[in-house]
């Protein structure tokens with residue numbers, strides 16, 4: 326797709342030096358090593374506290390080596406969207422996946438705002454398709470999306486006409502926004518009208534779920550006698566850009582995959598794989614953007630920025646995915662729960678950008694479809710990715726239509742718009758959204774989002790790095806996406822508990838990065854970075870243990886840190 330004549334790169338990566346930080350980091354490492362050395366030579370002091378302290382300090386030193394190595398060569402990626410439009414004949418299609426799973430914890434109005442912000446992206450509309458996966462099988466979410474699609478017919482042209490930056494209406498119309506105090510009367514009128522329409526939409530969505538049947542009539546029938554753990558697959562086309570017009574609205578498709586009691590559904594990874602298959606049948610875009618329902622677009626040009634990396638001649642061969650940082654709005658003052666993950670994004674992710682690339686964070690990420698289908702960077706280099714029909718069925722399941730679309734993807738051909746017939750494909754899509762479809766196939770094992778950990782994001786990214794792919798961090802200004810964050814301690818702690826259990830699970834599984842770096846193409850320093858994140862959950866135990874040592878030593882009248890009155894010090898002073 327990229328024009329060979331274009332000489333200017335679509336993105337550049339600059340490694341920046343920070344000597345001062347390197348010196349400080351090295352001093353800390355030397356001090357830690359000296360402490361360990363001191364423990365080993367002071368044989369006389371061997372005791373339980375001494376031993377525990379030694380173990381904790383070994384862990385701190387190891388952790389510091391992981392951190393230091395990750396942050397040593399930070400890099401910054403700069404993208405040039407204006408060059409993209411000059412050098413690419415036709416922009417590629419992008420399938421957008423939004424996941425939602427609970428109408429109470431993730432109220433429909435939040436999902437609707439995310440979807441509206443995605444529908445109004447600055448990218449040709451006929452190249453975008455938005456697929457919403459609803460794991461709650463909630464008629465309310467379906468109803469909310471339907472209402473939102475009507476509002477979108479006014480909202481999207483409004484945003485594009487006035488080049489609105491924040492395209493999630495609830496943030497755009499929030500109280501401190503004073504956009505309408507402008508002198509432009511036409512804009513003022515439209516702004517007020519839009520605000521009014523949005524308020525209506527919010528009211529319409531804020532209904533008692535029981536009143537939905539009468540509102541939806543025929544279309545609702547499919548939701549009767551269903552509950553979130555027991556229902557057939559439901560796929561509904563809410564918006565279809567039939568004429569494929571550039572300034573229309575993207576396709577909007579609602580999907581609730583089949584669920585049956587006691588059948589494994591693999592949480593978000595399962596939902597993502599269904600989205601991959603269904604979209605493979607309907608639009609089969611070569612790129613996929615995945616966002617959680619509570620993450621909305623903050624920079625409408627983000628797809629163009631990501632495409633600079635994915636379509637660049639280097640990126641095309643090497644980069645599997647483009648990760649944008651997660652940032653949150655309206656967090657508590659001084660961010661007491663560390664929700665903004667400043668250290669992670671400001672230092673570690675920048676450091677990773679200088680290595681094999683950032684981790685996949687589960688949201689705000691652009692993926693290459695063929696990489697999701699299990700291709701390694703070598704396959705792409707050597708063109709050795711031909712699979713027999715039998716192998717294809719074994720890997721991707723029994724749907725002939727899906728296999729056809731997979732072959733298109735693996736052979737780097739894209740669907741031309743005339744291939745797309747959204748309504749016609751829905752029947753086959755229902756088939757691939759059934760829980761039994763994956764039986765015997767490689768979904769979650771060799772292709773798609775990986776199963777086996779609730780931190781499916783890190784695991785999926787790790788498998789790609791192991792196949793020799795790189796990833797890139799995309800940090801345009803303004804920041805690409807912003808989202809909601811848990812504001813209370815309990816939710817925050819349960820979220821962290823979920824993350825660390827999922828991450829530790831990876832360490833104690835066959836996917837452990839130690840094997841990855843020995844037997845696969847995971848680079849050594851990328852491996853150290855994975856060790857930092859995967860073992861993150863162990864840190865608090867070691868830190869608590871080390872702090873308790875002080876109290877313990879006071880009680881038993883012992884010590885584990887060198888005493889000023891000890892012989893060594895006295896000797897030093899006497900010299």
Ligand SMILES: O=c1ccn([C@@H]2O[C@H](COP(=O)(O)OP(=O)(O)O[C@H]3O[C@H](CO)[C@@H](O)[C@H](O)[C@H]3O)[C@@H](O)[C@H]2O)c(=O)[nH]1
Nearest residue numbers: 424425426460592593596617618686687688779780782820
């Ligand atoms: O069975 C499920 C469970 C979750 N989800 C969706 O997955 C997303 C993330 O789940 P959530 O419970 O909100 O987890 P978070 O801790 O907020 O998410 C972070 O951590 C997850 C697991 O590590 C990643 O997948 C996410 O992208 C990342 O934002 C949300 O959109 C959910 O609706 C489903 O679709 N089906």
Ligand SMILES: [Mn+2]
Nearest residue numbers: 617618619809
């Ligand atoms: Mn979430």
